[in-house]
Amino acid sequence: MKYLSEFRDIKAIQKYIERIKIILNGQKISLMEVCGTHTMAISRYGIRSIVPENLRLISGPGCPVCVTPNYYIDRAVALAKEEDIIVATFGDMLRVPGSLSSLELVKIKGGDVRIVYSTMDALKIAENNPSKNVVFLGIGFETTAPTIAASIKEAKNKNIKNYFVLCAHKVMPPAMKALVANEKIGIDGFICPGHVSTIIGSNPYKFIPESYNKACVIAGFEPVDIVISIEMLIKQVIKGKPEVEIQYKRVVKPDGNTFALKTMYEVFEPCDSEWRGIGVIEGSGLKIKKDYSDFDAEENFEVEVETVRENKECICGLVLQGLKYPYECKLFRKLCTPENPVGACMVSSEGTCAAYFKYSDM
Numbered sequence: 001m002k003y004l005s006e007f008r009d010i011k012a013i014q015k016y017i018e019r020i021k022i023i024l025n026g027q028k029i030s031l032m033e034v035c036g037t038h039t040m041a042i043s044r045y046g047i048r049s050i051v052p053e054n055l056r057l058i059s060g061p062g063c064p065v066c067v068t069p070n071y072y073i074d075r076a077v078a079l080a081k082e083e084d085i086i087v088a089t090f091g092d093m094l095r096v097p098g099s100l101s102s103l104e105l106v107k108i109k110g111g112d113v114r115i116v117y118s119t120m121d122a123l124k125i126a127e128n129n130p131s132k133n134v135v136f137l138g139i140g141f142e143t144t145a146p147t148i149a150a151s152i153k154e155a156k157n158k159n160i161k162n163y164f165v166l167c168a169h170k171v172m173p174p175a176m177k178a179l180v181a182n183e184k185i186g187i188d189g190f191i192c193p194g195h196v197s198t199i200i201g202s203n204p205y206k207f208i209p210e211s212y213n214k215a216c217v218i219a220g221f222e223p224v225d226i227v228i229s230i231e232m233l234i235k236q237v238i239k240g241k242p243e244v245e246i247q248y249k250r251v252v253k254p255d256g257n258t259f260a261l262k263t264m265y266e267v268f269e270p271c272d273s274e275w276r277g278i279g280v281i282e283g284s285g286l287k288i289k290k291d292y293s294d295f296d297a298e299e300n301f302e303v304e305v306e307t308v309r310e311n312k313e314c315i316c317g318l319v320l321q322g323l324k325y326p327y328e329c330k331l332f333r334k335l336c337t338p339e340n341p342v343g344a345c346m347v348s349s350e351g352t353c354a355a356y357f358k359y360s361d362m
């Protein structure tokens, strides 16, 4: 396939769905995607509604904004309230509700919160505002961590002393380990993340078939990519021969992007990290190494953080683990909408609740 129209061809999609029905032959299988772009694509193209009923497609913790716990948002809000601090962030963090406020509310009240489109934009703000401290909100998976590492290296090279990162980066394989080990979820295979895999490659997923006997296919984002990947996954499950396959071969290589990985691990090192609703997962985060601690906002700013609390009615934590669907939340579509989000999963453009809301999934 070469052209976009071929990746969205309805006849091709129908052909694969028919084949999936035949291969499944009534067997119940559950597949989880752990990438927000896949979550959106599956909802947008109505894939959940055209696969057989016995094939359960579950959304996992693929949205970096959604998995970032409240205490991080609260800390960012506290920093944004400081006179001498400019908080720079990608746009989807702006409206995420913390315990008592959000960056958007602080901005409305006069806090200096700026939306940037790249980490280098944030670094420019620091260069242009030497009397202020610029704190960039470093959240995201392996896809974004290398670019943030590059900005920290650049700040060090240029001797920029007023650029900091509030780091809450996460890495995906340890989270997948926690999910696959949870029998309550009952995952038979993973639609592995396309973007993350361009950086880490396919090798880090090998423990999933080897230790847990579950299937893995790294998928592209077009509907034909996704239905082909589903067919590959259910073939692995039915044959009882799980492995890691790459469907998204036009982008993903087994070794990933070695330059990006080298940059990432030059600046960051693994740490335990808390995921909203899931808890602390061993080795699932990245923290700034000692050599670069001059750029670590956590190390350099002490701020008073307002009471940390989660909204008791929001079931984001269960949604992120695939234990509940968004429509099982009593606030969904009623009190919680993209215009008036109660939880992070409704705010982000890649959030599961936002995807279900936007595309009326189920």
Ligand code: SF4
Residues within 6 Å of the ligand: 313, 314, 315, 316, 319, 326, 329, 330, 331, 332, 333, 336, 337, 341, 342, 343, 344, 345, 346, 347, 353
């Ligand atoms: S619908 Fe809103 S309140 Fe309910 S789980 Fe999703 S984000 Fe949370």
